[in-house]
Amino acid sequence: MKNTSVLFVAALAVFLAVLVGHFKSSVVAARQVESRDSKAIEESLKQQIVAKEREGLDALKTGNVGIFADLTAEEAVFVDAAGLATKAEVLRNVAGFSLTDYSMEGVRFVPLSAESGLISYKIHEKGVSHGHEFAVQAYISSIWAERAGKWVCFFSQETAARMPPKQPNG
Numbered sequence: 001m002k003n004t005s006v007l008f009v010a011a012l013a014v015f016l017a018v019l020v021g022h023f024k025s026s027v028v029a030a031r032q033v034e035s036r037d038s039k040a041i042e043e044s045l046k047q048q049i050v051a052k053e054r055e056g057l058d059a060l061k062t063g064n065v066g067i068f069a070d071l072t073a074e075e076a077v078f079v080d081a082a083g084l085a086t087k088a089e090v091l092r093n094v095a096g097f098s099l100t101d102y103s104m105e106g107v108r109f110v111p112l113s114a115e116s117g118l119i120s121y122k123i124h125e126k127g128v129s130h131g132h133e134f135a136v137q138a139y140i141s142s143i144w145a146e147r148a149g150k151w152v153c154f155f156s157q158e159t160a161a162r163m164p165p166k167q168p169n170g
Helices: 002-062 065-070 087-094
Strands: 072-080 083-085 097-113 116-129 132-147 150-160
Touching: 002 065, 002 097, 002 116, 002 132, 002 150, 065 072, 065 087, 072 087, 083 087, 097 132
Parallel strands: 072 150
Antiparallel strands: 072 083, 097 116, 116 132, 132 150
């Protein structure tokens, strides 16, 4: 009887070890799937936000201030070298502004929630502002969020890119 009890306890220990090992493997596998899913969701969110940023820039390129306005939250805040601006102030200013060309470089993304995120990138842009041609490089940061099924920009900051200092000859 004593040998049967020892054998039973040993068999139970082996069974529990196998069960725990299987459980750990399942947990690890589930975490790997969750990690892949979360990365895929994050990449999808980034793509949606970058597409909306481009849509706003394309609206400035085609002169469609209405689309630009629709992509901007009413309470949006804009920041540049001139200071802070509201949506209304920016819309008045872009009336005399158009892009002829732009490119985005080095886009970085930070998810803020399941429906919002921040992008930062360097922009190279050419255009006309109030009758004067320009070509500039700047760093942009924008916060976008989905509100009632519609993506809108809540914040945008533009910082002029400094040109590297000229190196002395020889």
